[in-house]
Amino acid sequence: MRSLRRTFISGICLAAFGAVGCKKSATSTSAGGSTAADRATEIIIGHYASMTGSTAHFGQDTDRGIRLALVEANAKGGVLGKKLRLVTLDDRGDSAEAANAVNRLIDVEKVSAVLGEVASSLSLAGGRVAQRRKIPMISPTSTNPKVTEVGDYVFRVCFIDPFQGKVMATFAHDYLKLTKIAILRDVKNDYSIGLADAFKASFLQMSGNVVAEQAYSQNDTDFSAQVTAIRGTGAQAIFVPGYYSEVGSIARTAARLGLKIPLLGGDGWDSPDLFTIGGDAINGSYFSDHFAPDVATDKAKRFVASFTTEYGQAPTGLGALGYEAAEVLVDAIARAGKVEPTAIRDAIAHTKDFEGVTGKITMDAHRNPLKSAVVLKIEGGKAKFETSIAP
Ligand code: PHE
Numbered sequence: 535m536r537s538l539r540r541t542f543i544s545g546i547c548l549a550a551f552g553a554v555g556c557k558k559s560a561t562s563t564s565a566g567g568s569t570a571a572d573r574a575t576e577i578i579i580g581h582y583a584s585m586t587g588s589t590a591h592f593g594q595d596t597d598r599g600i601r602l603a604l605v606e607a608n609a610k611g612g613v614l615g616k617k618l619r620l621v622t623l624d625d626r627g628d629s630a631e632a633a634n635a636v637n638r639l640i641d642v643e644k645v646s647a648v649l650g651e652v653a654s655s656l657s658l659a660g661g662r663v664a665q666r667r668k669i670p671m672i673s674p675t676s677t678n679p680k681v682t683e684v685g686d687y688v689f690r691v692c693f694i695d696p697f698q699g700k701v702m703a704t705f706a707h708d709y710l711k712l713t714k715i716a717i718l719r720d721v722k723n724d725y726s727i728g729l730a731d732a733f734k735a736s737f738l739q740m741s742g743n744v745v746a747e748q749a750y751s752q753n754d755t756d757f758s759a760q761v762t763a764i765r766g767t768g769a770q771a772i773f774v775p776g777y778y779s780e781v782g783s784i785a786r787t788a789a790r791l792g793l794k795i796p797l798l799g800g801d802g803w804d805s806p807d808l809f810t811i812g813g814d815a816i817n818g819s820y821f822s823d824h825f826a827p828d829v830a831t832d833k834a835k836r837f838v839a840s841f842t843t844e845y846g847q848a849p850t851g852l853g854a855l856g857y858e859a860a861e862v863l864v865d866a867i868a869r870a871g872k873v874e875p876t877a878i879r880d881a882i883a884h885t886k887d888f889e890g891v892t893g894k895i896t897m898d899a900h901r902n903p904l905k906s907a908v909v910l911k912i913e914g915g916k917a918k919f920e921t922s923i924a925p
Contacts (some may be wrong), residue, residue, distance in 0.1 A: 579637030587627035591805035592652035599856025629659040636663040654678035654725040670879040674859035699732025716746035716769035729775035782811025789815035824917040858890035
């Protein structure tokens with residue numbers, strides 16, 4: 535009960551956030567519940583996200599992308615004669631709060647579909663609720679395979695980690711010509727564990743050597759023991775499939791302890807805060823991601839331009855995938871022909887050749903699309919396109 539109340543309060547705060555966070559008010563956030571009269575003229579979409587906490591960038595950038603897609607759809611007249619309205623609830627990066635938020639979106643806001651989460655551990659928690667309640671959910675960015683295995687109401691619009699792990703193993707082995715790598719994973723994070731395993735399996739298959747394996751937990755602040763254990767193993771790089779908040783500190787620790795090798799990572803690094811936290815120490819490192827604004831298609835270029843005009847900053851991969859998830863949902867509602875969760879679910883499952891800003895989306899039988907990845911290099915406090923790897 536106490537924790538439900540906290541979610542409710544976060545929702546109220548977001549009402550204010552929503553009003554100032556987006557110049558156009560068509561998708562204003564409310565957390566007071568929707569009425570039958572509202573639903574006669576509006577389609578209510580829920581978003582649960584880490585709007586605050588150590589991974590706040592994840593929730594905030596995704597929410598901006600989603601809002602932009604809904605504002606644009608409303609400007610074209612909405613869907614099925616109704617306007618789209620987004621209700622965002624803050625889960626503060628916590629799994630119990632994520633489950634509470636999805637329950638509340640369904641019970642109080644009476645949403646027809648849910649978007650979220652970014653973090654795989656939280657999509658697993660929220661996805662179980664959406665599945666049980668038979669409300670379709672699309673995760674924009676959760677890459678752990680288990681997320682869509684929760685059931686037939688749970689989808690994603692991004693690639694999955696067995697592929698992402700292979701991308702970075704291939705990049706390390708074939709592109710950087712490395713043969714000895716250490717792995718440092720977050721053992722409290724489903725994404726980190728799964729991506730570390732996928733990288734390791736692929737790298738070993740290429741006859742690469744994993745010379746050390748170390749662990750940390752989300753919100754740790756001291757990584758000197760792990761870095762010390764890796765120093766002296768001959769590792770040419772450290773694969774750190776974690777979130778930007780800890781990766782920045784790990785880079786600083788390695789630099790301070792004189793371990794001058796690049797770090798390699800995955801999409802969880804995607805935040806400008808990584809460069810602030812990591813400083814010079816993170817330069818020369820590489821990570822895989824979903825989107826590189828510097829090599830975008832025409833549609834993606836238009837998206838980057840409108841996002842930048844709207845919010846005064848360029849999107850990261852999160853904003854791009856939030857936008858894409860919302861577009862896929864709007865397209866599915868139109869094809870469903872009615873605002874009914876099961877009909878919307880069926881239409882999402884039939885998404886075919888949908889041109890998104892990060893690639894083409896066709897849902898496979900497991901509710902995952904097949905997409906390419908980009909590898910970005912960090913230089914001068916910026917992430918720049920290095921190469922792209924197809925499935
Ligand atoms: N893929 C990560 C996960 O599943 C989340 C993430 C995606 C973070 C994209 C940043 C950018 O947990």
